Amino acid sequence: MNIKKQMIKNIVLFIAGVSLLVAGILCKLDGFWTGMGGALISVSIVRLFQIKKYQTDPAYAKQIDISNHDERRSFVSDKAMVLTMKLVIYIALSTGILLYILGQVQYGKFCMYGISVIMLLYIISFYIVNRKY
Amino acid sequence: MENRIAELRKENQMTQQDLADRLEVSRQTIISLEKGKYDPSIGLAHKIAVLFGQPIEEIFIFEEK
Numbered sequence: 001m002n003i004k005k006q007m008i009k010n011i012v013l014f015i016a017g018v019s020l021l022v023a024g025i026l027c028k029l030d031g032f033w034t035g036m037g038g039a040l041i042s043v044s045i046v047r048l049f050q051i052k053k054y055q056t057d058p059a060y061a062k063q064i065d066i067s068n069h070d071e072r073r074s075f076v077s078d079k080a081m082v083l084t085m086k087l088v089i090y091i092a093l094s095t096g097i098l099l100y101i102l103g104q105v106q107y108g109k110f111c112m113y114g115i116s117v118i119m120l121l122y123i124i125s126f127y128i129v130n131r132k133y
Numbered sequence: 134m135e136n137r138i139a140e141l142r143k144e145n146q147m148t149q150q151d152l153a154d155r156l157e158v159s160r161q162t163i164i165s166l167e168k169g170k171y172d173p174s175i176g177l178a179h180k181i182a183v184l185f186g187q188p189i190e191e192i193f194i195f196e197e198k
Contacts, residue, residue: 066153072162072171 006051010044017041085122089115135194139167141185156180 017040024034054061067073096111142152142163149167153160156177165171173181182189 066157066159069157070159070162071174071177072165073159075171 003051003055006047010047010051013040014044014048017044085118089118092118134172134196135169136166137192137194138163138181141187141192142167145185152184155184 017037020033020037021041022037023029024031024037054064092111092115096108096115099105099108099111138152142149147155149160149163153163156163158177162171166173178189178193182192185192
């Protein structure tokens with residue numbers, strides 16, 4: 001794990017969270033922004049504690065390194081990602097068809113456009129990955 | 134793909150966790166390998182072969198489909 005990079009990333013997240021929270025309270029912004037600030041603060045604090053433990057506890061560091069580089073885990077993650085994408089396409093397709101049948105043409109079109117965007121992104125990604133390997 | 138990882142591990146008196154630590158993978162990976170549910174990358178297969186001091190083809194049984 002790149003400790004320095006992770007540390008900087010989480011400090012930036014923490015500062016962004018505090019800024020959102022303070023701005024939300026002072027400027028009486030929508031609850032969404034203060035909520036977002038609170039969430040960023042919580043996540044970044046947990047991550048910073050984990051980084052601290054990684055630096056001070058060699059057994060924990062080894063466990064994290066193995067977990068991050070475990071090839072089966074990457075394989076499972078990629079498989080799950082592919083399955084998720086297929087499910088999203090099938091669900092959007094059936095929802096789109098159902099909406100057309102029910103006369104909700106505008107919403108049906110929205111689903112079909114969504115599928116088109118996903119397929120376009122897939123073709124672009126395939127082209128990029130295919131060139132790389 | 135079938136393999137002899139469990140057999141070789143027991144011959145070398147290692148636990149699944151010992152083997153996982155030596156190969157720098159998770160114990161779950163060793164369990165899946167031993168059950169034949171997961172086929173390792175060529176890199177991991179090579180590491181296993183080196184660890185047990187045997188050629189890859191002696192550990193992994195390739196089946197023509």
